[in-house]
Amino acid sequence: MTHKSAITIKDVAQAAGCGVATASRVLNNSGSASADVRERVETAARDLGFSFSAIGRALQSRRSMTIGCLVPSLANPVFAEAVQGVQAELQGSGYQLLISCSNYDEAADDAALEMLLSKDTDALIATMVAPERSAALQLAGRRGIPVALMFHDPMEGFVTSYVDNVEAAREVARQFARLGHRRTGFLALRFSTSDRSRNRYAGFLAECRAGGLPDPALIEIGEAEARQPDRLAVILGQHPGLTAIFASNDFLAIALQNAARLLGWRVPQDMSVAGFDGIEIGRLLEVPLATIETSPEAMGRQAARLLLERLQGGAPVQPPALSFHFRAGATLAPPTPGKGDDGRVAAQPPSAPPAETAQQG
Amino acid sequence: MTHKSAITIKDVAQAAGCGVATASRVLNNSGSASADVRERVETAARDLGFSFSAIGRALQSRRSMTIGCLVPSLANPVFAEAVQGVQAELQGSGYQLLISCSNYDEAADDAALEMLLSKDTDALIATMVAPERSAALQLAGRRGIPVALMFHDPMEGFVTSYVDNVEAAREVARQFARLGHRRTGFLALRFSTSDRSRNRYAGFLAECRAGGLPDPALIEIGEAEARQPDRLAVILGQHPGLTAIFASNDFLAIALQNAARLLGWRVPQDMSVAGFDGIEIGRLLEVPLATIETSPEAMGRQAARLLLERLQGGAPVQPPALSFHFRAGATLAPPTPGKGDDGRVAAQPPSAPPAETAQQG
């Protein structure tokens, strides 16, 4: 029937008939205390339903036992899973997770980080629009607050948990090339605010060039097009001749197939499609999605682990990129001669199906 | 070059040549201060890069400006979206979100809630395995801490943000019946730990009975079956004769279709399928998924709003259930005579396609 929680260690001490210091020592198992007093304090604490005030503790120990986490959005399963990984890894460590979302807005990014910082978080995990430009991130570094990034490439002064987007994208390009595709495209959402998307394009482009193929078409779309297949179809129609498209994520890849259907194109016969991320639903589709499989959960876990180690006094170490895996799916096939490829027949019509590949970026 | 953040209001006061009380007043715009001092304090604060310590404030104001949130898992997009909604609604309110996941474990549920409580959260948002059995939840209530539930039906002593699962499930049953289905099934994952799943089954069952139809088969599966189509196919094969299956969520509905394909069954010709939640990908599939569309994001927003109102002194009010919407999709069709239905022809072969329906539970 306690109305407002107000049982402090002082109350316990009083009930146990001892000083607060003693009560503190007993309850924390620090220092010494006679079996007698120990008994009384523990009983009192139990009877009163005492529990420590995290705030009081934080004030005195100068550690909030709280870790701040910033991601663009939890509506994106990739980030949600990463946070789930962070959360799982933090379980039992005593640290709690404070989260914030920027909705892919660079200004909000910085503001959110400052908010987190002002909450006295002991460490920070972040995925941002532009970490290299973030003043708040620099501030955290200067303050000596351990920071781990997620999804970003290694960056001076910060450790990061990531997959090598460039290398993964090259792998997609190789798979396309292997099948004989020459005229390809890269479908991107939020290209300007996502270094992941940009890196994937960069790798894709680089590998195409390395293979002596034409530069892939960069097709940037907005939220609206991504969610409305008919609008995406219109855009897709403006890029005739492409025989294979690499979408910067699986959701886009699925939307892309929908748009293709609206145009009467079959996947993979009329157009090959590959995605990125490896979301589970991709495997369950009627035509399983070819994609780069990654594990956002593992990424979150690793980031959290990096932080915990630093919080225990360890030195910052940049781990290697997390591995990825090319999932063949069934959305890839050789281009159909006559469609796309400028009427030219593929130089060497390949017969082998795409092979599963595992890589460490 | 500040090494460890150590600039307190005391430093500002000193630099400005005034007392801490004055500095506090100026920085908080409370009380009065001469333009002169005000100027000096503000300059000093800016120069020193001062920012309030949330902990110091929390200790003195007895409010942590923190809201705890417990969900089963962020790997489930439904909960992730709900949390995103909470987060969005809290934006700018000054409250920060502390999150925790239970992984659908009842014991972990209670432990996590206690953890959150011990962090002095000012309010709590929770989705649990069994809120009615949670001691920690009761404790929060007794302590006078505002609590809002998400996804749960209204419950004595707590407000909740929810959709009427029973009513929504009845709608699915009606759509099935309307098409002439008699022998139906309900596919459930985590039936014992999800009141949502149980409520959906209850509503489905009730409506079937109300329509004089046979009880639907309850098909419970585990994680393993949900992720491995071949295993799900085996189970599905053990239930011949069903012409329509209601899956307790969209992911399951998609996995179900995959399993059906493995058995050589076509959807919807050989089997109708409906899901629940209304995830976006469902719309983009080659055969768009029939489902109950809900908005976890709106649910999260509402829960957060309820809390904010209470934190501002408002009385707890239980809002009506959030609306849902039956999305017709293309996975529903009349049963094929000769398959399933015990060879009997549907009593009144319906011709109308399923209609879109909007409801307020």
Add this chain to the structure above:
DNA sequence: TTGTAGGCGTTATCAC
């Protein structure tokens, strides 16, 4: 073994 006292950063109170 035990208790008293000081301080962590803030704000509210209350004299001046």
Add this chain to the structure above:
DNA sequence: GTGATAACGCCTACAA
């Protein structure tokens, strides 16, 4: 208008 001072809940010297 301003500035000491006393909490807030806790822990850690330091003293007894």
